[in-house]
Amino acid sequence: MTDPVIGCLTPVVDDDGAPFWEYAARGELRVQACASCGELRFPPRPCCPHCQSFDSEWRRMSGRGRIWSYVLPHPPLLPAYAEQAPYNAVVVELVEAPRIRLVGNVVSGPGAALNSVDPARLRIGAAVKAVFAELGGGVTVPRWLLERS
Template sequence: MSDDDHAALLSPVPDDDGAPFWQYAARGELRIQACADCGELRFPPRPCCPHCHSFASEWRRMSGRGRVWSYVVPHPPLLPAYAAQAPYNAIVVELAEAPRIRLVGNLVSGPGAPLNSAPVERIRIGARVQVVFAETDGVCVPRWILDRP
């Protein structure tokens, strides 16, 4: 992939509310924002709790375990910069500790494996997964591996 193609790949753009998520990810930790008053978890991160309207928040460490809630395998790729990666998957993961919290990522065959490394036929709704982190353009992003390959 050329530098021009690589520049067109999607990468996270941290904002003030979400910056701690990416800082923890860089340390290999999956943390989710929680209200410091009522305790409700929330994602995506935001300044005010949608449940009790408090502005107090904290970041709770998650186990990194979850289940595939949904997935898609784009054919052809949705964005031209991903053509060399196709076919690749995009999965939605429901976190074990917080089933209402769902994160989008990719299923890969192992830590450090490329985007398109997991065989599509192994992806199943309900499959148990574990988070791993991969660096993309200087930002560590969550990816997922099967809990029991």
Template sequence: MLPPTPDPDGTPFWTHAARGELRIQACTNPPCQELRFPPRPCCPHCHSFDSEWRLMSGRGRIWSYVVPHPPLLPAYAAQAPYNVIVVELAEAPRIRLVGNLVADAGAGTRLDSVDPHRIRIGARVQAVFARIGDVTVPRWVLERP
């Protein structure tokens, strides 16, 4: 799998993921307090540059998904067909993260470990973390397999 390339604004996201924490950037301007993703220096709501990284539960629901046939990138060919899901976070429905639904939390779990026919819009999921190269990425498992 191809690891993500962290940029300066997103580095804290990856640092927290390496600790097994799903944190989302939040504005700390008192009247605003909006969560935002992807990370950026300025709040898109109030234009404040003040922010913090808030711990999320890691729970969410599948908002959308796709199963690429064939894979879009050669690096993924051996695991095709695999899924790519969009997860709406439980405590922040406007925040949606892209990842993969996997059968378990193991770092070696393949992207094709969940039968695509089992994926349902609205299914509840929980974040798990897997080390890919030098970066730890959030993946997702079904709350009730």
């Protein structure tokens, strides 16, 4: 579904992932964890792939990570993104959970456009910190700021 306010895709929220989006709306980055064995998992799902337990909890993360990969789509694959090109799409591995990787965009601030960061500034391994952007319809998504080192 495309968000008419800023021309972005909005997430489809399912029962397993609903808590992720509820925490994001509060400005918290949380990841599902198995309440039995402690393994973190993303994307959220009902059963632990390690111990098969159906018990889960949501652990707060620091919001810090590193760019694991990125791409600059040329041309934008979706018409709603054409006006924001060139923009980035990044995969971020979380510092405290390197096997957990989230997809998003590096921006200059929480409400900034997807093209607000010069693509030349992006590097694999660059430190980033989560910020949260409210889209239309009450949906809040994590985005990423480059941290100065």
